Amino acid sequence: MSASFYVTTPIYYVNDEPHIGHAYTTVLADTLARFHRLFGDSTRFLTGTDEHGQKVQQAAEKRGIEPQQHCDEMVERFRAAWRRLEISQDDFIRTTEERHQRVVRRILTDLHAKGEIYTQRYEGLYCVPDERFWTPKDVVEGKCPLCGREVTSISEENYFFRMGNYQEWLIEHISSHPEFIQPESRRNEVLGFLKKPLGDLCISRPASRLRWGIPLPFDPGFVTYVWFDALINYLSAVDGLQSPGGPWWPATLHLIGKDILTTHSVYWSTMLRAAGLPLPRTILAHGWWLVGETKMGKSLGNAVKPLDLLEVYGADAFRYFLMRDMVVGQDSEWSEEALIGRINADLANDLGNCLNRVERMIQNYAGAKVPAVSGMEPVDQEIVVLAETAVRTAVTAVREVRLHQAIEETFQLVRAVNKYLEVKAPWKAVKQEGQPGVATTLAVSAEALRLAAVLLSPVMPRKCGEVLHRLGVLDQPDALVTRGFEAGTGGIWTDDLLRWGGLPPGTPLRPAGPLFPRIETT
Numbered sequence: 001m002s003a004s005f006y007v008t009t010p011i012y013y014v015n016d017e018p019h020i021g022h023a024y025t026t027v028l029a030d031t032l033a034r035f036h037r038l039f040g041d042s043t044r045f046l047t048g049t050d051e052h053g054q055k056v057q058q059a060a061e062k063r064g065i066e067p068q069q070h071c072d073e074m075v076e077r078f079r080a081a082w083r084r085l086e087i088s089q090d091d092f093i094r095t096t097e098e099r100h101q102r103v104v105r106r107i108l109t110d111l112h113a114k115g116e117i118y119t120q121r122y123e124g125l126y127c128v129p130d131e132r133f134w135t136p137k138d139v140v141e142g143k144c145p146l147c148g149r150e151v152t153s154i155s156e157e158n159y160f161f162r163m164g165n166y167q168e169w170l171i172e173h174i175s176s177h178p179e180f181i182q183p184e185s186r187r188n189e190v191l192g193f194l195k196k197p198l199g200d201l202c203i204s205r206p207a208s209r210l211r212w213g214i215p216l217p218f219d220p221g222f223v224t225y226v227w228f229d230a231l232i233n234y235l236s237a238v239d240g241l242q243s244p245g246g247p248w249w250p251a252t253l254h255l256i257g258k259d260i261l262t263t264h265s266v267y268w269s270t271m272l273r274a275a276g277l278p279l280p281r282t283i284l285a286h287g288w289w290l291v292g293e294t295k296m297g298k299s300l301g302n303a304v305k306p307l308d309l310l311e312v313y314g315a316d317a318f319r320y321f322l323m324r325d326m327v328v329g330q331d332s333e334w335s336e337e338a339l340i341g342r343i344n345a346d347l348a349n350d351l352g353n354c355l356n357r358v359e360r361m362i363q364n365y366a367g368a369k370v371p372a373v374s375g376m377e378p379v380d381q382e383i384v385v386l387a388e389t390a391v392r393t394a395v396t397a398v399r400e401v402r403l404h405q406a407i408e409e410t411f412q413l414v415r416a417v418n419k420y421l422e423v424k425a426p427w428k429a430v431k432q433e434g435q436p437g438v439a440t441t442l443a444v445s446a447e448a449l450r451l452a453a454v455l456l457s458p459v460m461p462r463k464c465g466e467v468l469h470r471l472g473v474l475d476q477p478d479a480l481v482t483r484g485f486e487a488g489t490g491g492i493w494t495d496d497l498l499r500w501g502g503l504p505p506g507t508p509l510r511p512a513g514p515l516f517p518r519i520e521t522t
């Protein structure tokens with residue numbers, strides 16, 4: 001059954017240098033989008049950059065250039081990083097684009113007209129790097145509870161959104177929609193947060209203090225608070241306001257890190273509600289990549305630059321590690337040794353060797369063409385059953401965003417094929433009278449490998465394309481890099497890609513060298 005799938009990443013602060021945290025969410029969204037295209041779902045994948053706010057204004061001032069020019073230059077680092085990681089986004093939104101600002105203005109005008117926005121003098125403590133107000137109760141020894149940096153005391157007139165009015169409604173919505181906030185621990189966290197009275201949200205900054213933002217349409221003396229502006233990207237990119245019941249709104253899945261859960265589950269939900277728009281189906285908060293006990297990120301100075309690692313290990317191995325090693329929702333320890341361990345054990349040993357053995361034997365015993373099955377013993381049938389189970393379980397796991405599990409299911413199949421080859425030992429059987437079972441063994445192994453490569457292609461589009469090219473399925477080895485398997489684009493997508501029996505007998509193979517050379521460590 002095909003469905004519609006609209007997935008988003010957070011839009012990243014344009015000032016930051018892309019690091020592993022950004023890379024993780026983006027690869028996760030990309031992998032999911034590629035899986036859904038493979039399933040035949042109509043799929044849309046959005047990422048982008050968050051470009052307004054004080055930090056950007058200050059950085060541009062420091063460089064002596066206009067903020068817009070600063071953003072235009074900085075955004076290229078994200079675009080380049082996503083190109084290197086072979087990200088297949090359908091759209092890249094920048095909050096400085098007119099198509100976005102137009103929708104922000106429309107929502108502000110609408111909420112103001114409905115009386116959802118009002119003005120009031122405000123006194124509070126403000127964290128410049130996080131662009132958030134705090135009450136004295138929130139701050140820890142004069143420091144921001146989020147980032148630990150100094151807060152400044154501020155008193156000014158501002159505009160407020162009546163967020164507090166939606167507290168009861170939000171609790172009810174979260175309680176009656178278990179899929180809305182995931183994983184469950186995060187859902188409970190938000191429900192816990194909503195036990196305290198929910199205040200109204202300050203949604204403006206005086207233009208005298210902050211120039212670099214979207215002016216309030218009803219008061220040009222103020223610009224919009226950066227989070228109010230940023231969250232709307234998910235909607236403005238699909239122009240949901242013009243077609244609220246249209247194909248792309250509400251979004252299916254907002255992927256975020258756990259540190260931005262409140263802004264998404266509370267601010268964004270109530271903003272949409274007040275604007276009379278439907279809520280996204282799921283907000284999924286993933287954990288952090290840690291080094292030792294510390295979150296990796298720019299401000300902590302321990303950011304591992306994905307691009308540096310990409311040069312060394314390649315996009316596919318890097319993507320594989322991110323998707324295989326983190327259980328979505330939990331924190332994960334980053335280490336280069338763990339990455340190398342995965343490459344050697346899973347990619348070089350299990351997958352690479354399997355391909356190599358199958359290729360070599362088909363070359364030596366079957367004239368380099370996929371042989372026809374000639375009789376199935378229970379031991380052969382077992383592989384068929386295993387493969388069909390792997391497909392079923394992996395598809396369900398993907399739909400429930402348990403990617404590590406989908407990958408693990410597929411690798412169990414690969415390992416089972418390696419064992420099956422040991423048991424059937426075609427290199428011995430080939431010397432016996434009539435070469436019993438050799439053709440079947442080779443055909444079954446090659447087909448299982450084809451299915452494994454299709455299932456892993458959203459994670460490793462280049463290497464799996466190569467496997468499928470070598471198995472004679474794809475004419476071009478790089479056919480999957482840009483979009484993966486996708487319906488309606490003509491050519492490589494069929495609706496039985498994930499069904500047993502897709503490799504016709506007689507298909508000529510194109511054997512080549514090791515798929516993933518082992519990384520030697522001394």
Ligand code: MSP
Pocket residue numbers: 009010011012013016020021022024025050230231232233256257258259260287288289290295296297
């Ligand atoms: N601009 C806002 C998001 C606005 S969305 C409407 C923002 N940007 S960010 O660039 O600072 O962070 C983006 C994402 O990176 C967050 O989801 C955050 O959780 C994630 N990560 C930053 N460091 C991380 C790790 N070390 N590990 C995993 N993800 C982390 O917030």
